[in-house]
Amino acid sequence: MTTTNLKTSTYRQTLWNAALESGFPTAMWRLPKQNDKHFLTSFLKNPEQIKIEFEELGPGFAFSPFINPDGNDTYFLKADLHYIFSDAATSENETFQEIIVPASVDPDFIDLLNAQPSTKPFFSLKNGAVANTTSSEEFIEEVNTAINDIEAGKFKKVVLSRTKNFSIPTDFEIVTVFDKLCVAYPNAFVSVVSIPSLGMVWMGASPETLVSQDAQGIFRTMALAGTQSAFDADGNLIKPSEALWRQKEIEEHALVSRYIVSCLKKIRVREFEEEGPKTVIAGNLMHLRMDFIVDTVEINFPEMATVMLDLLHPTSAVCGMPKEPARQFILANEKYDREFYSGFLGPVNIQQESHIFVNLRTMKLQNGIATLYAGCGITADSNAEKEWIETEMKLQTLGKFLV
Numbered sequence: 242m243t244t245t246n247l248k249t250s251t252y253r254q255t256l257w258n259a260a261l262e263s264g265f266p267t268a269m270w271r272l273p274k275q276n277d278k279h280f281l282t283s284f285l286k287n288p289e290q291i292k293i294e295f296e297e298l299g300p301g302f303a304f305s306p307f308i309n310p311d312g313n314d315t316y317f318l319k320a321d322l323h324y325i326f327s328d329a330a331t332s333e334n335e336t337f338q339e340i341i342v343p344a345s346v347d348p349d350f351i352d353l354l355n356a357q358p359s360t361k362p363f364f365s366l367k368n369g370a371v372a373n374t375t376s377s378e379e380f381i382e383e384v385n386t387a388i389n390d391i392e393a394g395k396f397k398k399v400v401l402s403r404t405k406n407f408s409i410p411t412d413f414e415i416v417t418v419f420d421k422l423c424v425a426y427p428n429a430f431v432s433v434v435s436i437p438s439l440g441m442v443w444m445g446a447s448p449e450t451l452v453s454q455d456a457q458g459i460f461r462t463m464a465l466a467g468t469q470s471a472f473d474a475d476g477n478l479i480k481p482s483e484a485l486w487r488q489k490e491i492e493e494h495a496l497v498s499r500y501i502v503s504c505l506k507k508i509r510v511r512e513f514e515e516e517g518p519k520t521v522i523a524g525n526l527m528h529l530r531m532d533f534i535v536d537t538v539e540i541n542f543p544e545m546a547t548v549m550l551d552l553l554h555p556t557s558a559v560c561g562m563p564k565e566p567a568r569q570f571i572l573a574n575e576k577y578d579r580e581f582y583s584g585f586l587g588p589v590n591i592q593q594e595s596h597i598f599v600n601l602r603t604m605k606l607q608n609g610i611a612t613l614y615a616g617c618g619i620t621a622d623s624n625a626e627k628e629w630i631e632t633e634m635k636l637q638t639l640g641k642f643l644v
């Protein structure tokens with residue numbers, strides 16, 4: 242199966258193209274603060290939709306839409322093939338390890354690998370409907386409706402989002418953009434997921450862990466909320482230690498922390514460590530972040546990540562508080578289906594670890610169009626114009642790679 246005579250950056254590209262052309266669901270990712278790039282493909286063209294139970298599953302990649310009430314609709318890309326590319330910071334020196342290689346591989350796939358396919362990718366084909374760009378008037382009206390509902394006591398916080406469409410540039414090349422995102426956002430979870438049977442590719446640089454469990458059984462989640470530019474009025478980067486936060490962001494972040502604590506209480510886990518809140522940089526933005534850490538071996542709770550994934554999604558960082566009325570508001574007022582935006586994604590049981598992130602700072606490639614998504618937490622203290630500006634800044638994370 243190995244094609245070692247190819248330069249590895251070329252090989253990663255070749256693998257990606259061959260998997261797409263074969264119609265295999267495929268993911269590529271790079272974990273925060275790491276250099277290794279992972280490539281995983283599944284030979285099942287219509288991936289299974291299941292509930293993620295980390296203790297039961299073999300290696301694979303989870304990909305969930307925002308709307309997934311019982312968790313049963315998560316796509317699971319079983320790792321039929323998994324490669325790790327190291328020293329990928331400079332693609333010239335990139336080397337790779339084959340972690341999972343099956344006994345038999347579709348001969349057409351091997352032929353495609355050898356032929357180095359370069360046909361037009363399916364996501365640029367003009368088929369399937371694409372949601373429109375949200376106008377500032379529409380968004381501001383939705384935010385004001387939300388503020389009225391909050392003042393009327395219907396809920397405390399709702400996360401409203403919007404879309405922005407771009408034509409995919411003719412020279413747009415996924416593996417190259419993925420590599421650029423890895424360089425630009427070392428602290429993010431950088432990913433690209435392709436599900437050919439759905440006709441879409443999603444790419445992102447997420448700052449937010451939903452659940453993770455490492456080989457030692459250490460569980461982590463985080464409350465991430467509150468947003469401001471990482472640059473001052475003169476364009477200088479603000480030191481995180483010198484960031485000032487307003488009451489609105491502190492309260493918005495506290496709502497997410499309280500929600501996580503309420504989930505931990507529900508399952509009677511008292512032995513958790515909290516780190517923060519601290520200011521973290523995510524691209525051109527800063528957020529408030531609090532980490533929650535549990536040693537699942539010490540408390541003898543191996544299924545902690547499974548239970549918490551079920552309880553947490555969707556957190557109040559992407560939905561609202563209380564969850565149900567906020568979710569209803571989103572469904573009734575946003576004029577499009579979020580699909581995988583603000584869902585979750587990430588590797589499951591890859592080298593005994595699972596790392597699931599919230600699908601934020603993300604875009605969908607479909608039908609020749611790149612749709613970018615961004616949302617923001619609306620509370621009683623929100624100002625609709627400022628929230629619009631916040632979404633503009635969030636859209637920049639990926640948007641700057643499209644022009």
Ligand SMILES: C=C(O[C@@H]1C=C(C(=O)O)C=C[C@H]1O)C(=O)O
Nearest residue numbers: 465466467468558615616617618
């Ligand atoms: C909803 C998004 O981001 C979330 C919302 C934030 C906020 O409202 O301040 C901050 C970080 C994320 O938890 C997004 O990026 O689309």
